[in-house]
Amino acid sequence: MKILAVGDIIGENGLRKAKEVLPQIKEKENIDFIIMNGENSAEGMGITRKLYEQMIEMGVDVVTLGNHTWAKKEIFTFIDTEKKLIRPANYPEGVPGKGYVITEKNGKKIAVINLIGRTEMNILTENPFIIGKKIINSLKKEVDIIIVDFHAEASAEKIAMGYYLDGEANIVFGTHTHVQTADEQILEKGTAYITDIGMTGPKKSVIGMDVDVSIKRFVTTLPERYKIATGKCVFSGCIFEINDDTCRITNIKRVKM
Ligand SMILES: [Fe+2]
Ligand SMILES: [Fe+2]
Structure with a gap:
């Protein structure tokens, strides 16, 4: 199984680029599951229902968000009802929306969790390490694959998260800095990790x-x-390959088009 994570979509032009590239990449790479970060899709900040629906029509399985989740007021009218839309799980309790979703694809139960960092973020959130581990522990038995979009500024916080969740999550990828990093790797206990998958937007x-x-x-x-x-x-993302029998990561590859 191949999973594609697409980096922060910047505005409608970014989304148009994704629409153009996705069919090519899906065919060439045999992609089974797509995660897209949509926090910058509405004029650079936030997301609207129309844009979210366009992402789903493109074949996106889960849309993640970040620090710009609430930038467009319209979000409050659909975040609670849209099943494929998640926002960082470590927002305080009672905040609209949900921080993770479980999707069935090719006979596998895939959990996608969205977390947000606290270093240089200026948002009062719960500890992403504690909350992330807590969610993973609660899901471990019922899902086959666990994926984390860690939306954070500081490389150190992201790298620490990668090691912290090594062997717990199958994939930990970073978003938010919009600059793709060249540190993709499979960590010791089998977790695929990359500090930032980059953005999809104006070059x-x-x-x-x-x-x-x-x-x-x-x-x-x-x-x-x-x-x-x-x-x-430019279109930026990362492809993760998972063995269908063992659900272990076999390959991680950056994409930039
Ligand atoms: Fe972003
Ligand atoms: Fe962000």
Whole structure:
């Protein structure tokens, strides 16, 4: 079985790029299951129902989110009802939506968990390590494959999570920095790990945003409003191969198109 994780979709152009690339990659790589991070799909921040539905129509099995989960108010009208949409599990109790979902595919029960980091995130969340382990312990017996999208800023926090969940989750991949890292590996106890799978959005940009606006913000420190960059898009993600009999990871491969 092959699982594809697609990095943060930046705006409608990013989503268009994914729509164009997914059929090719599905055919070439025989992809069975797709996870897509949608936190930046609505004008760079948040997600709308329409965009979520487009992702599902493309064949996406689970849409994950991150620190921009609540950026579009519309999210509150569909996050509780959409079965394939998850937000970080370590938001405080009582927050709308859910932090993980179990999907059946090719006779396997696959759990996808979304977690958010706390380093340089400026969001008051529960400890992602404790919550992540707790969820995994509660699911371990009933599912065949466990996948974690760890949405975090600090490489150290992500790498630590990889080792912490080694042998507990089949896959731990990072999102949020929008820059793909070249550290994909299978850890000692069998977990496939990569610090960040990168973004799907405008190539000439500062992590998806307009270059001039970003420079102006850094140079002047004035609160210039971010806008999404235009132009050609890049598709970034990672493919994980799992042995159908043992459910062990056999390969991890970065994708950039
Ligand atoms: Fe993002
Ligand atoms: Fe993010």
